[in-house]
Amino acid sequence: MEIPAAPTTDHARLIEENDLGGRNLTGKAHLTIAGVALLWSLYQLWIASPFPFWFDFLILNDTLQRSIHLAFALALAFLTFPATARSRKDGIPTLDIVLCLIAVATCFYTVVNYESVVLRSGGARTQLEFVVAFAGLGLLLEATRRALGLPMVIIGLVFIGYAFLGPHMPEIISHRGLSLNRFTEHMWLSTEGVFGLPLGVSSGFIFLYVLFGSLLDKAGAGNYFIQLSFGLLGHLRGGPAKAAVISSALTGMISGSAIANVVTTGTFTIPLMKRVGFSPEKAGAIEVSSSINGQIMPPIMGAAAFLMAEFVGISYFEVITHAFIPAFISYFGLYCIVHIEALKGRMAVLERAVTYSGTQRLMRSILTITLLSGVGFGLYLLFEAIGAVFGDNALIVTVLLLAGLYIGLIWVSRRYPEIEVDDPEAPLLKVPAALPIFLAGLSYILPIGVLVWCLMIERFSPALSVSWAILSIFVLLLTQKPLLALAHRRPVGAALWQSGAEDLVSGLIVGARNMTGVAVAMAAAGIIVGVVSATGLGLLMTEIIQTLSGGSFFLMMLLTAGMCVVLGMGLPTTANYIVVAAIMANPFVTLAAEHGIDVPPIAVHLFVFYFGLLSGTTPPVAIDAFAGAAVARSDPLRTSLIAFVYGLRTAILPFIFVLNPALLLIGVESAWHLGLVVGSSIVAMVVFAAGTQGYFFARSRLWESAVLVVVAILLLRPAAILDAVQPPFEREPAKMLLQLADGLEGQTDVRLIAEGENLSGATISKTVVLTLSGEGGQSAEDVLFDSAGLGIEPAGDALLVTDLAFDGQAQKGGLDYDWKILALERSVDRINPNWLLLPLLAIIAMIIALQRGRVARRTEDV
Incomplete structure (x- = not known):
């Protein structure tokens, strides 16, 4: 059609x-x-x-x-x-x-x-x-x-x-x-x-990655990703929108700005979405949501990954490892939303240019995945062998091998039509076959492969990794056109070499111009960071949020999220992260510790980063949504509101991975545990998308949507049900601390409920977690002071803090002189919360049965 x-x-x-x-x-x-x-x-x-x-x-x-x-x-x-x-x-x-x-x-x-x-x-x-x-x-x-x-x-x-x-x-x-x-x-x-x-991060890392993306786009990779995504998914219901989700993920991974992603990939994807039946507002909102999610997707994460590594004090590799699963789940949720919108709108399904049976498609997919996996594993073994055999000369051999691989990929592409720039305004007849597109542009993947290899396998620094990747793009830009002409048996003249050199220079120029706003934003963000460090505002924010939250950890998270959205309004990705992290990250960690919750710093930084990005769809300063509306020629306010609703799936994830760090691959005990976390999260995203869109297997009733949303949240943190029935801790008298510490042999964690005055003179209470260790035979006082830096004496039913070691556990936890320890909390033996996934899945199955029953009855009536 x-x-x-x-x-x-x-x-x-x-x-x-x-x-x-x-x-x-x-x-x-x-x-x-x-x-x-x-x-x-x-x-x-x-x-x-x-x-x-x-x-x-x-x-x-x-x-x-x-x-x-x-x-x-x-x-x-x-x-x-x-x-x-x-x-x-x-x-x-x-x-x-x-x-x-x-x-x-x-x-x-x-x-x-x-x-x-x-x-x-x-x-x-x-x-x-x-x-x-x-x-x-x-x-x-x-x-x-x-x-x-x-x-x-x-x-x-x-x-x-x-x-x-x-x-x-x-x-x-x-x-x-x-x-x-x-x-x-x-x-x-x-x-x-x-x-x-x-x-410093802008100069040392971000510029190089923005330049990498610019050069890669100049080589034609951006168009390749869009066409490949359309070839893979265009035949599905709502295919162009699904292709927009995937192409924005691919280009957003190496882009430093959500708004730049919107106005570049959106110029191709938004018209395609409109042509299959999406309203302009929904087409713009889908592209905006995809582009914002591109900023949370490793390996680049809008250049925030490098800043995060510096702020948190962990390696870049650890940052992208922790960030991957939430980003993948969020993208999967958006894919589900797009599918549901297509079902609700009964949108047309585009015809494939080449059709295969279901068995043929399955076999081709298995063969392709097996072949690529085999090639990747073979290259890994080959490069490892080169390093072992050639020693100091391994670099030269590796470069020669990559050159041979590049020429081989160009030679493979000669059997397929060259990838042309798509015209988004042309009539859309059939979906092109994905395999010829994939094979015709394999050379575009080589620089990305070099980058990922250097980052993930060799564990080079981010700057050195991207330097090698940029060098590979230099070669690609200079030689791609002559080699393609040679492969297709066309004459190779000086004009082709000159065109490649012009593309290289143009990419260098565009990369620097793209970087102008980013560098200026980073410098301006330095003003905020400088004032925070000079005035101690971070410590003051802790007290402000604590006062406003009234001691509620959940309310504290809501306040932090709201402040991140407000602070991030109108800011590009990197500046956004710097502002919210400088002001909100440390207070979040401090307040979580006061509630006895050990939140990993990377979880906190991802929390504030996610909510800072969501400001791009939050009126009245929804700059990303307004850019999408300009491309879609839609109403800006309606586009931003729809994008905001689509973004709710991303908004729930930070709350979950703060309380359940397994989503960040922290505390994962086994492959089974990892599979359970990922599987339940994927199901949760499907259910959440269905609940917020009011459609699952049929149009949902209001109570069904509400139940689906609640079930989705509980799937992401099943322990919440158990906490409501059986608290995870039970209180014991404060003096039990002395009995626990007396003669302690080995190590144990204790949770203390303490009360005292803060700097403003107000009486507050907090939960402090201490790790005690002893060698056996020591007095309670020695164990407490040696391992936690805490000196106490009985004061009625409580314990009075009389001494604190500088920089000890007790002082870091927020205890002060003359504070009182009111009680001790101990963990309670409970069933594994994951067993509660079964009744949640049963509820989902019940709603599916109800909706399928309604569909069946309607069909019979017709």
Whole structure:
């Protein structure tokens, strides 16, 4: 069947405004910007390589690297982003050139005067340094306004005001205030503020990964992923929308921005969805949800994975390992939502270009998976053998082997039609066969394979891994067209080599221009991080949330989630994560510990990251949803509301993995346990999608939808049912602590219920978990102080805290002098909560039976 084309929209303009700035320049102005962008990319590649040490040229420390990195970003921000929507876009005003030069000068002040800046650290700053710092901050905020809009600027100004007005703030958030001298040094002349960790990660990791994605897209991988996804899923009901989910996952994994993903992949996927029956609002909402989920999908996670590794203090490999299952489950939930929407709308099923029987499809799938798995395992063994046999020469042999593999993949592709760029406005007749598309573009997977191999197998650093991947794309871009022409027996002329070189240069330029907004956002986020570290705001947030939550851990999680959504509104992925993590992560960990809940730090950081991203679909500042609405030509508010509902499946996951870290592969005891966690989570996502969409095997009644949502949540944490019936702990008198510790041999965990005054003089209670250890024969007092740093004495029915070891368990847990330990909690032997999955599955089966019965009765009536 033929489906009419959707109305067109100015997609190129949307991409230009969202990714590259709004100016459409020609002539010398265009060449100037291209030159600056190209120089920036070459500079970043230089400092990431070993060349500075080989040639003893341009060896820079972290501070100087960050300063030059920001100088390039500010220069491009003022040259490419107009001051206002009405500003001229066919040229660069003189004022913008002046602002560009001043901004670059403020960044290079530290580069030129590095020794004197360091020597005066902690002392009085000069008047010139005050001028440089405040001019730099002002221009940074102006560049942020142009590139990102007002939300980030407003947040930055609020934090700057808070730094100076601390003594005049309400008591609960007051502080001494920063002097002009300290503020200047902290924010601009040290690595605590603008030039701190966020900008360091931007310079060291994020730029290279954004460049990797840009070069890969320039080679044609983005179009390849979209067409492959459509070939795999386009024949299903609602196939184009399902293809959008998969293609956005593939491109979003290596993208640094949800909004960039929306306006790039959305230009192809949204028209396809509209042409098979999705309303413009739903098509836009599906693309937005897919793109946001792309930011939580390893290996890149919108570049937040690298920041998370730095903040949490674990390896990058551990971050992406913990993040994978929740991301996969969330994507699967969106896939289910799309399927349900297609069923509800009775959408047409597109015909395949080539049809196979069910048995043929199964056998082809098994053969393909087996072949790919065998090739992957064979390559693993081969590379391991090369390392063992060739030793120091293994790198040369590996490069030669990869070159041979690349030529072989090009040679395989000659049997299939070359992949052309799809026209999203053309009539849609049949779904192309997936296998020819897959085999025709195997060379696009090679750079991704290099990246994943270096990260996951060799465990190289993220920077070194992506450097090798970028090098492989260089080769791909330069040689792809001539080799394809040779494989297809076409003439190979100088024009093909020149075209490849032009694609390479264009990719370097576009990568740098794509990075402009990200780098500016990271620098602006450094203001927030700097103020938090200088004023102790993180500690104050702990008290604020504790006061508002009234001692309820669940309410505390809701408040944290809400504040993350508000703080993340209008911010790109990386800046979003930095802001919410800097303000909310540590208070979350502290408050969880006070409730006796040991939450892994990675779970907390993923919690705040997820909710920060969900701000992209939350009105009134739903920037991701509004971008999707612009592509879909739909109502922005309705699009954002639908995307918000679709995002609820992602919103429940953080609550679950905080309380059940097994979803993050933490505390998984066996393969059986892992299978149970993953299986129940997948079923939960299917049921949750059915409950929120009001459709399972038939249109659901209201009570059925409500039951399905509750069952889905309980499937993700079955222990919640058991907790309501039988609490996991029972209380014992405080003095039992002395009996437990007396003569203790070995190690045991104890939970203490304590009460005392906080810094504000209010009486609060908290749960403290201590790990006690003894060698047998020691007194209770010795065991408590030696292992937990706690000194106590009886005080009626309670125990009074009389001594605390500095940095001991008790002090870290929040106990203080003169606090009272009121009770001791011990674990209760209970049945395994996983047994409760059986009645939950029975409830699901009952609802399925009811709905199938209704469908059968309707069929009989007809």
